[in-house]
Amino acid sequence: MSLSLSLRLVSLGLFLCLGTGLAHAAGSAEAGAQVFKKCGACHAATEPTNRVGPSLMGIIGRPVAKFAGYNYSSAMTAFGEDGKVWDEERLSEYLMAPKAMVPGTKMSFPGLKKPQEIADIVAYLKTAVAQ
Numbered sequence: 001m002s003l004s005l006s007l008r009l010v011s012l013g014l015f016l017c018l019g020t021g022l023a024h025a026a027g028s029a030e031a032g033a034q035v036f037k038k039c040g041a042c043h044a045a046t047e048p049t050n051r052v053g054p055s056l057m058g059i060i061g062r063p064v065a066k067f068a069g070y071n072y073s074s075a076m077t078a079f080g081e082d083g084k085v086w087d088e089e090r091l092s093e094y095l096m097a098p099k100a101m102v103p104g105t106k107m108s109f110p111g112l113k114k115p116q117e118i119a120d121i122v123a124y125l126k127t128a129v130a131q
């Protein structure tokens with residue numbers, strides 16, 4: 001097999017894994033509450049309290065960079081200027097590599113590598129509305 005063909009097969013395989021992982025992984029809110037510990041140093045999820053990062057209460061469907069009383073970076077403010085909303089798709093992509101989606105964000109978190117962890121966190125954050 002030629003090198004370029006095997007490289008193409010490898011990248012196709014990766015593409016399929018990532019694609020199906022994100023599209024079909026069913027998230028578990030319970031598992032997501034555990035994964036959220038990685039965010040909890042900087043974010044509250046069930047109270048409207050800003051820490052190092054803004055509260056993530058009700059984040060699914062919330063406009064980007066609009067949580068009251070939080071001082072966003074100019075990068076995140078600019079990213080939200082056209083009225084973007086954190087829907088499940090945008091949030092999942094952001095959590096894979098925050099700085100790739102919002103260059104210059106002050107969220108110093110490298111990202112979650114596992115599609116399942118992202119699906120779980122999104123499922124958890126959907127439950128973190130008002131408790």
Ligand code: HEC
Pocket residue numbers: 036038039040041042043052053054056059063064065066067071072073074075076077086091095104105106107108109112121
């Ligand atoms: C080291 C601290 C830190 C960690 C850990 C962290 N974040 Fe953040 N996060 C921030 C900061 C700071 C901001 C504000 C970014 C800006 O203004 O550029 C932010 C912003 C965000 C936003 C945008 C909120 C809005 O109102 O637009 C989301 C969504 C988010 N974080 C989700 C998460 C999730 C989910 C995790 C865990 C997987 C996480 N963050 C981990 C510090 C952190």
